[in-house]
Amino acid sequence: MRAVSLYSGCGGLDYGFHENDFDVVYACDNDESAVKCFNQNFEGNVAVVRSVESPEFINDLERLNDIDLVLGGFPCQGFSKSGPKKKDDIRNKLYLGMVKAIEELQPRFFVAENVDGMAQNYNGEFLNTIFSDFEALGYHVKYKILNAVNYGVPQFRRRILFVGFNNLRDYENFEWPSPTHKGGSRNGEFKLEDETDLFRLQELPEARTISDAIGDLLENDDVIDHLWSESPERQNSIIEHIGPGQKLCNVRFSDTSVYTWQIPEVFGEVTEREIILLETIGKNRRKKKYGNIPNGNPLSISVVNELSEMNFIKSEFESLVDRDYLKIRDGKYDLKGAMFCSGLYKRPLWNEPSPTVITVFDNPRYFIHPLENRPFSVRECARLQSFPDNFEFLSSGIPIKDAYRLIGNAVPVGLSRSIASSLVQLLTPAENQHVA
Template sequence: MEKIYNFIDVFSGCGGLSYGLEQAGFRCLLGIDHDKDAIETFKLNHKDAETYCGDVRDLKNSMIKDLLQGESVDLVVGGPPCQGFSTIGKGNSDDPRNFLFLEFVRIVRLAKPKAVVIENVTGLLANKNKDVLKKIFSIFEDLGYQLDARVLSSDEYGVPEKRRRTIIIGCKEGMQPIFPTPSHGERGTKKVATVKDAFKSIKKKATYNDPATAQVKNDLDRKRLKYIPEGCGIRYKKDQEAYLPKSLHYDVIWEELREGRFRQTKLQRLSYSSPSFTILTSRTMYYHPIECRYLTAREAASIQSFPWDFHFVGSTTSVFKQIGNAVPVKMATAIGNALRESLSGKVLSIDKNKDFKKYAFHYNKEIAV
């Protein structure tokens, strides 16, 4: 029987990361977030976990100990804001993001887990944030953790979505940070999952899947959308001329637009035969592949690899926010499976990690992304 590892999820949102970790055999003890709807969603899908809803700065150490009820913690995970460290020394050391990250550190210091996982945007590994990474690595090194960071792409782990995120894994001495090997796409052995695969997984009785809630209210956009082929949208003048009749052209002077294009593609339909673009918190970013409407919340959740019976709480706007902020479940499961190897003390050879060479970051070396 495999050992069950306990974890705390800080800045948990609705629980995409923690739900995926549970699929890998981990046990969530506590979820922490300030968003009421997100925590209610978390409760519904993590029935054995304790929760805290509110400002993490108000969650005292004594309260955390009470919530943990004497359970040991093997892992602390979460998506704390990190970029605030870039403002230190630049006249803005009171950036609130610094305090939130340090609250994550406080919980790690209290819980003394064997490992930590930090999830963030890919920009965290950009050269301009090198000092931020050095600071983060230094803080955790002082606590006894060896850290490594990689950019992972969700479509390489069975998620029907192209979503790239920075994942930082830190382990105590005697354990090595291990990242999941791609299972799908060019670097894996399986075909990438597609939008069609995502939609097929939705059962008829799934909630938040009523197309009536996904209608386009703007008359002109509805008329234009009828002419947009699957997988296409309007970003350049050539797109407009290819897809729209003159009577529905946008009232813009293309030559006066920066770089001669819209900053964001308009009327962007997804393609059934490909992974989705990154699902964001706004429901109006993408359109159904062939129907003249937006995605339903359940369709967006399925693209994020939430199962059809994962329950959400809140308005459609709130649920889209929860979905867009979440870590894709299947990517989280892949991370969890790799973490099990880390926590068991397994050490990987350099050869097995060579596929990740271009994504690797070590704080005493140059960033190579």
């Protein structure tokens, strides 16, 4: 089965199909490092630096023939939870390159991937548009949100998958891959369809954890290829205070939060009286009686005094403003850094799946190794994305920061492998002789 890959990145989506003997005969991405990495790990140097909006891309399509599958994880920045959501982000329209490729190549199948935020943001407007544009090509289309943790990936990572078929038989016979591991939604996430089938999930093995994935790398110095984005001294002073399952977060008061005023050697000395002031604001800023700002409300001096049963004066608030512990909003005071409600310097739990691997997983400001005071290494991040160890990143000659970025943007191989296996089930015995 001959496959074409668009927006290929380093090849996470494609590698799961490669393992199922699909032959990727053409791949493109507008990122030079992505293409280098792809060609390092796939035979034939089939990847080229190419924008799907370029005339050269159209010329490439015209030279391709007998294509069975088109793959594409089109850019998702306009929908991603980890970045600013912009309805008019021009990258939201890049999926049209995949529409053009399907129209030109008329494959038997196509598989498209994106973040699950597409189903929620803008009232699902983009999901409906993309679904309709695929169907307008004459394809029968299904879509579903899957969580990679349910397919043997040691990471919570939800993605929406579109699968299209050019014949009704394949469409009717296709079954989404069944979960192979337990693992549910995290706080704040809606439950997925598979999670409601509790009886089946109870019979499955537990989700794979960070320990399962990288435990054997602790004593292996060869994999410690990581970056410090700031001075190691400052970073160490912070992360030494962050315990298992904790994060640096001033605005959510819980056992998982460490507050900046608890690290005075980095953020500046505070008195016991000032700590009372800061904690009073922190514990009450999200109460609806003080306003309806989603992330929290500034409090007046009089309110703080009433709540704390203290008699703070304006100069005490201003001093904390000068030292970046507080900020002023509409004449009232709120904790500085309230925008980081999800926290920084997160230290995941060793015996749980990883949080979603991001493009800056190398930076300890975002994630810290569960047991050691350092960022994750490139190979550790690759393991969390279920890349096999023979999939090379740094040996392809790309910078280490690019390696982290490519890994963070990739589809986990374990998830793509599961989708590929489901498509293989549709092949006739004669076709399976070539694929098996």
